[in-house]
Amino acid sequence: MSTTATPPTPTGQVLAAFARSGYHLDAEVLDEHLAEIAEKAAGSLVRDQWKPDFPAAAYCDLLTAVAALRDVLGFDPSCTAVELFAKARKQHEAAPTDGTA
Numbered sequence: 131m132s133t134t135a136t137p138p139t140p141t142g143q144v145l146a147a148f149a150r151s152g153y154h155l156d157a158e159v160l161d162e163h164l165a166e167i168a169e170k171a172a173g174s175l176v177r178d179q180w181k182p183d184f185p186a187a188a189y190c191d192l193l194t195a196v197a198a199l200r201d202v203l204g205f206d207p208s209c210t211a212v213e214l215f216a217k218a219r220k221q222h223e224a225a226p227t228d229g230t231a
Contacts, residue, residue: 140202161205168196168208175211176218 138146141157148155148163155163175189190211197210209217 144199144203160203161200164196164200164203164205165208168193168200171196172209172214175214 141160144160145155145157153163171189171192175186175193178184179186179189193209193211193214197208200206200208
């Protein structure tokens with residue numbers, strides 16, 4: 131009989147962290163939950179980045195942390211703030227400038 135504890139999995143560690151903050155998730159919904167966090171943060175950042183006192187740096191850090199976490203857990207990637215801004219800039223540059231948009 132072994133007395134060494136089995137180290138927790140990365141997914142187990144993430145679920146434990148969410149549980150410590152009051153979110154009790156099942157492993158089956160973790161991917162969806164992280165994707166929703168990234169989507170909400172991206173929407174807020176794009177919409178509110180120019181408002182006074184908007185914590186843009188915190189949202190940039192949140193998007194990076196969620197993207198890194200999703201990568202470590204093997205989920206499909208989500209955007210970092212840099213990638214989000216690059217995509218928005220590309221869309222803006224591709225938009226018609228003749229006033230027909």
